Amino acid sequence: MGMLVDGKWKDVWYDTDSNDGRFVRESASFHHWVTPDGSAGPDGDGGFPAQAGRYHLYVSLACPWAHRTLIVRSLKGLEELIGVSVVSPLMLEHGWTFNRDEGSSGDLVADRQFHHQVYTAADPHYTGRVTVPVLWDCERQTIVNNESAEIIRMLGGAFDDLTGNTLDLYPQALRADVDAWNERIYPAVNNGVYRAGFATAQAAYEEAYRELFAELDHIDQHLGQHRYLTGDRLTEADIRLFTTLIRFDSVYHGHFKCNRQRLEDYRHIPGYIRDIFQLPGVAGTVDFNHIKTHYYASHRNINPTGIVPVGPAIDYHQAK
Numbered sequence: 001m002g003m004l005v006d007g008k009w010k011d012v013w014y015d016t017d018s019n020d021g022r023f024v025r026e027s028a029s030f031h032h033w034v035t036p037d038g039s040a041g042p043d044g045d046g047g048f049p050a051q052a053g054r055y056h057l058y059v060s061l062a063c064p065w066a067h068r069t070l071i072v073r074s075l076k077g078l079e080e081l082i083g084v085s086v087v088s089p090l091m092l093e094h095g096w097t098f099n100r101d102e103g104s105s106g107d108l109v110a111d112r113q114f115h116h117q118v119y120t121a122a123d124p125h126y127t128g129r130v131t132v133p134v135l136w137d138c139e140r141q142t143i144v145n146n147e148s149a150e151i152i153r154m155l156g157g158a159f160d161d162l163t164g165n166t167l168d169l170y171p172q173a174l175r176a177d178v179d180a181w182n183e184r185i186y187p188a189v190n191n192g193v194y195r196a197g198f199a200t201a202q203a204a205y206e207e208a209y210r211e212l213f214a215e216l217d218h219i220d221q222h223l224g225q226h227r228y229l230t231g232d233r234l235t236e237a238d239i240r241l242f243t244t245l246i247r248f249d250s251v252y253h254g255h256f257k258c259n260r261q262r263l264e265d266y267r268h269i270p271g272y273i274r275d276i277f278q279l280p281g282v283a284g285t286v287d288f289n290h291i292k293t294h295y296y297a298s299h300r301n302i303n304p305t306g307i308v309p310v311g312p313a314i315d316y317h318q319a320k
């Protein structure tokens with residue numbers, strides 16, 4: 001685990017000391033946009049037209065942020081257009097690395113050894129964290145974007161003329177509602193589990209824990225009346241929430257001490273998780289071996305033995 005400083009790898013853990021023991025997630029650094037015709041995206045730059053075979057995703061199957069991009073790639077029928085390289089689940093002194101062990105693919109673009117080499121290929125003087133997901137442009141040999149929220153938005157629309165897929169995960173009429181859910185779910189839930197798990201002070205942990213379960217209670221209540229967050233239509237807000245929920249009972253409940261209760265003990269959340277898990281193309285993106293191995297065996301400051309728990313035994317294929 002570490003970061004790049006002026007293009008050089010440094011093995012350092014997150015700095016929580018300067019924030020009273022709180023984990024503060026760094027913002028992503030690459031914000032270019034793929035657009036249907038290469039015209040300028042929200043960043044104001046153009047030059048990234050949607051084309052089959054041009055873009056490539058670097059993901060970890062363990063990572064909830066990267067998982068969002070795999071689900072949207074699948075739901076939007078982009079498997080043939082956008083390739084994927086899967087890193088090793090272990091993230092240790094070199095950060096994310098490439099190998100071809102169980103479920104990992106190696107770097108299918110340039111056979112690199114370390115994921116940080118993808119970043120220095122884009123910017124030899126890059127300073128910052130080296131994260132997944134990354135959307136790579138094989139033609140310009142650079143990182144288009146490394147923010148999952150933006151990548152799923154692009155995958156959700158930019159390639160529609162090529163695929164003919166019209167599923168709209170950010171429909172105009174629901175945008176305000178989707179934005180509002182995203183805004184409350186990111187700090188309390190998506191990042192909330194990390195704020196609890198990576199806290200290095202009791203008060204910081206408890207603050208995150210309280211906000212997390214208050215929001216989960218709210219969501220459970222809401223799902224008593226609605227199939228999805230914004231009503232009867234699946235949107236990107238559901239996908240963003242799902243990738244945290246599917247990891248919760250296996251990892252966050254124990255490893256990150258988010259243990260007031262399991263999600264399976266809620267009334268409506270278990271059915272919601274299964275609803276999304278069982279949508280065509282979603283279950284194949286979920287890999288509990290990578291998920292559990294990554295968290296329990298990579299964060300040695302939290303779990304020094306690196307032992308990966310065998311359970312829990314939860315069947316997401318069953319109706320609930």
Ligand SMILES: N[C@@H](CCC(=O)N[C@@H](CS)C(=O)NCC(=O)O)C(=O)O
Pocket residue numbers: 001002027028062063064065066129130131132133146147148149
């Ligand atoms: N804002 C980013 C966050 C991505 C992120 O933090 N990914 C984690 C994996 S779950 C990572 O690569 N961490 C490595 C690090 O922080 O050094 C996104 O949503 O794409």
